[in-house]
Amino acid sequence: MAATISVRRCPDRVMVPATQHPTAAASAFVAPDDYAVVVGIDHYAAELPMLQGCVNDAKLFESWLLDPGGGGLDRDHIARICSVNPPNGKPLRDDVEDEILQYFRHRMQTGRPRGRRLYLYFAGHGVTPKEPYDEDCGLVMANAVLLALRSLPGRFAAKRIGRAALFSEIVLFMDCCRQVNGTVVASCGLPDLSDPTQPATPRYLYGFAAGWAMTASERMLPHPLDPTKPDLVQGVFTHTVLKGLRTAIDRKRQEVTSASLKDFVRRAVQELLPERDNRRPQIEISDDLIGFGRGICVPVQVRCGIAGVVVHIQDGIDLSEIDHKSAPDATGTFPFNLPPARYVVVAKDSAGAIVAGPLAIQVLGEPLDVQL
Secondary structure (H helix, E strand, O other): OOOOOEEEEOEEEEEEEEEEOOOOOOHHHOOOEEEEEEOOOOOOOOOOOOOHHHHHHHHHHHHHHHOOOOOOOOOEEEEEEEEOOOOOOOHHHHHHHHHHHHHHHHHHHHOOOOEEEEEEEEOOOOOOOOOOOOOOEEOOOOOEEOOEEEEEEEEHHHHHHHHHOEEEEEEEEEEOOOOOOOOOOOOOOOOOOOOOOOOOOOHHHHEOOOOOOOOOOEEOOOOOOOOOOEEEEEEEEEEEHHHHHOOOOEEEEEEEEHHHHHHHHHHHHHHHOOHHOOOOEEEEOOOOEEOOOOOEEEEEEEOOEEEEEEEEEEOOOOEEEEEEEEOOOOOEEEEEOOOOOEEEEEOOOOOEEEEEEEEEEEEEEOOOOEEO
């Protein structure tokens, strides 16, 4: 008999279908102890402009979370909460916090952390709250109106989760503006369960699409996970985060880290924004870095008909050296494995003079054969 599918539904949110997994060991998933709360809000009351990409963003981030080559989470460990069209004033702040409160409840009942890592992903309108949250970003909830821009301060919530020692790592992404106009109502109903026996904060990454009083941007962009799929409206920040989670490999550590992801996203966002509105996102990371896996590398074969050359791969932005090969393999090509990105290929003689190229290439998801 085919496996049955149950869909968890309630009137104020849309939840992910939850497959009834067999009673399998935790090893069935790459990250069996990781959890996520993913929120996307496009649809607001008539007083607030509708958005187009936030629900797309939430679904894209969930896809990365479920990918064994990405987050590697168990589907049942992900709560996706999205607005619906026509708008119904939901999700509310309580809907998001109720999902998080389950982790607090587990801690109180068992005395143990809930898991290794918690992902918090929020996309929607955003505001800069007033004190004591004025250094934060507030996700504007779907029931907000101009007289009361009800919002959930993301960093405050993440820190309250951290102080309660519910997880050893917290990753927060907020693809939201941080505007200061309007009557902001920001509050967090999560309990303060600080554990004095635990470190003050776990390892963390807090990523904000916009700095204080600045705006985020959404636009039509290529699919960040599968270039064969059609373009879709998405947040510029989310687009670059998802590309970075797959390709921003720290070459010394041979994996994507919070530091390499930070550098990639800050640079890649600027490439996608116009000069007149080119602002870097704000990303904060702990000194103890978080790893996001080995990322994706694509085979690239370079052919050059000149004997005795060294083939160099350079970064497509700053032309820094990425890799080089001094001799072809048995097939007569120079083989490389490169993360998807833009590169420049050159061949140099023994004196270091360029004898072929430079040739600009773009590595996507498929193997590439290059002729110099």
